Amino acid sequence: MAKLNVILIGILVVMFAAAGVYAYVGSTGNEAMSAHYMTEQKWSDSSCSGCHAGVYEEVSQSSHVQQDLKKWTSLMDYGVDVDSIDKNTMAVTYGQVQPGGGYMADYGVDIDCMACHNQVGYDFEARAESIASGDFENANKAAVAESSKEIQSDTLHMASYMLDVLAPLPLVTEVHDEVNGAPSKALCGSNCHSADIETTAVAWTLEDSASYDVHSSVDCQDCHVTENHNISSREYLYTSGTSHMDSEVGVKACDSSGCHEGISHGAVVDGHLETVSCETCHIPALPGSDATGTPVVQSFSWQNGVREDVTYDSEFTPTISWSSGVNYDALPTAQEQINGSMLKPFNVITGTWWDEGIDAAVVADPDNSSSIGNPIAPAEVLKADANGDGIVTEEEIHSYDGNADGNADYPNAVLRNVDMYYQVSHNIVSSSVGLEAPLVCADCHGSTATAINWTALGYEKDPAVSDPQTDFSTKTIEVTLTNAKPTEVEREPAF
Secondary structure (H helix, E strand, O other), rough: OHHHHHHHHHHHHHHHHHHHHHHHHHHHOOOOHHHHOOOOOOOEEEEHHOOOOHHHHHOOOOOOOOOOHHHHHHHHHHHHOOOHOOOHHHHHHHHHHHOEEEEEHHHOOOOOOOOHEEEOOOHHHHHHHHHOOOOOHHHHHOOOOOHHHHHHOHHHHHHHHHHOOOOOOOOOHHHHHHEEEEHHHHHHHHHHHOHHHHHHOOOOOOOHHHHHOOOOOHHHHHHHEEOOOOEOOOOOOOOOOOOOOOOOOOOOOOOOOOOOOOOOOOOOHHHHOOOOOOHHOOOOEEEHHHHHOOOOOOEEEEEOOEEEEEEOOOOOOOEEEOOOOOOOOOOOOOOOOOOEEEEEEEEEEEEEEEOEEEEEEEHOOOOOOOOOOEEOHHHHHHHOOOOOOOOOOOHHHHHHHOOOOOOOOOOOOEEEEEEEEEEEOOOOOOOOOOOOOOOOHHHOOOOOOOOOOOOOOOOOOOOOOOOOOOOHHOOOOEEEEOOOOOOOOOOOOOO
């Protein structure tokens, strides 16, 4: 028996020695085992699929990979319709915010799981710079060049290499999850979705986000339900199966189980919930650029070929308007009340740009039509500035002949000034958290009302007007829970 023990100990010593060699090799950058931590940015069936069977195929078909650019491409970003962008330009421009795979697979950029799952440090800027320069091959590696070194030189992680070499799959999941864990709000908001600050003033990237939003500690996927790596978002109207990824999951409603199920504000207020969304009252104000550290846009203009912005430099009030959903292939202009419409808060951004004037809907009503039309690329507008004074006039754009063929390129061009409604869903406040307290009756009804424009919503007057006039400032809104524990009555002890 003693001899057998000696032999077993000898075998273990040899195995751990080999493991140590592998660990050392890994820490020098020529890693044999680092695939267990995906620091090579490549999916490996041998290392990954044992625990994550079918995940690669799942992600490949997810909305983040198979995204249709038009849905999230705004005229604000580049001043052109995505249909006018050639494939190569699209790759270097939009590939920066695409996780790999899909249309980027043609350029050698595979799905990078670490873009969402890296817990050590993912350099989005380095990846974006590589793609922008056309260095697609090294884009994913650039994102983890520094964090990979940290992972492979850390004593705890090196020890995990030594253990992992003893089995075909990672054994130390505690270490694995410190490197590749679940997506966090910081990853979603600070990198890919940081542009939302510009349009909706969402405060999720702020260090003191808890001062602006009662949901600051809630992870994105807690509300944006995720199945098979499809992350739910708001529903888009008038989409086709080929133009938008359909998903069975949706964003949780406020009164969902586990959220605010059973909450009541009383019969009168609860009766409003058929037409008034919770966020209408619970987003009474939005932070400006001074708080977010990022421009919160009030208006933008491409009239002279370069983008010129007017921003909200301090706190401002969102606009309450009707919404029946978000149009997929149209500008987000104001909607009228129809069956199923809800009142929701918006940041209304006025956009100005030149259009070719060949779309009948645009020509008929350039400032109110929801048609995307045919925006003229900013580079072309810039060239149309014949006298070089930095101002492009109607005469200059109508007479511009960029290809010098003797014919004006845009003889029917029209300047559009469109109020676009960007729906606000974050920065939810309570009575103790947020820039202001939630709206109360007097904010919307009666002589003290300032939060809502009833005429703009299609009403002749405040629908709650009465004779004599009700003093809504005396009305309070209480919060109760159905089936809540009854209030205990304190009594003197019997003895």
